[in-house]
Amino acid sequence: MTQALIVIDMQRDFCPGGRLAVAGGDQIVAPINAMMADFDAVILTQDWHPADHASFADNHPGAAAFSMTQMPYGPQALWPAHCVIGTPGAEFHPDLQVDRADLVLRKGFRAGIDSYSAFFENDRTTATGLAGYLRDRGITDLTLVGLAHDFCVAWSAMDAARLGFAARVAEDVCRAIDLDGSLAAARAAMRQAGVTLA
Ligand code: VGL
Ligand code: ZN
DSSP, X not given: OOEEEEEEOOBGGGSTTSTTOOTTGXXXXXXXXXXXXXXXXXXXXXXOBOTTOTTBGGGSTTOOTTOEEEETTEEEEOBOSOSBTTSGGGSBOTTSOGGGOSEEEEXXXXXXXXXXXXXXOTTSOXXXXXXXXHHHTTOOEEEEEEXXXXXXXXXXXXXXXXXXXXXXXXXXXXXXXXXXXXXXXXXXXXXXXXXXXX
């Protein structure tokens, strides 16, 4: 059994003071750093959007942040602009131990499509390449932590389970946006998908 720690989107914009701040996001940096030594591999994901990204409310005249819109690939939440390529908000939290990472996987870099999951973009078919990377390294067991619990962590964990990895979310090392009950819905969906909530 080869185990990887998948650290989801521990970036400045998702921490207090950032543009899409998740309450308590900065509280999980030290626990994540402490977990890294227990794994064969550590992988960081980085939300990485061009300024004209379709998930930004500002790019939809008249639309409010945190409302829903319809994209060619299905429903999509609209967010405040965040994690714009090359800006300080897209950087990892300054205390995150990035040197321990074997791979930094960027996602959401295509203007027309969002990517919550570390495995597939939101059309559910465009692969990021992470599954192939993990399989090529013989990694079978994944522990997911980070931000946000109910979006990028949940979508990544469900895809991991669907792809045949043993997927576990360490819930005390995640923080949620919790938009209209999204955390409860995501937890139920993760259980249904065979993700272990620990
Ligand atoms: C995320 C909303 C938009 C996340 C990323 O990391 O959960 N949420 N982009
Ligand atoms: Zn994003």
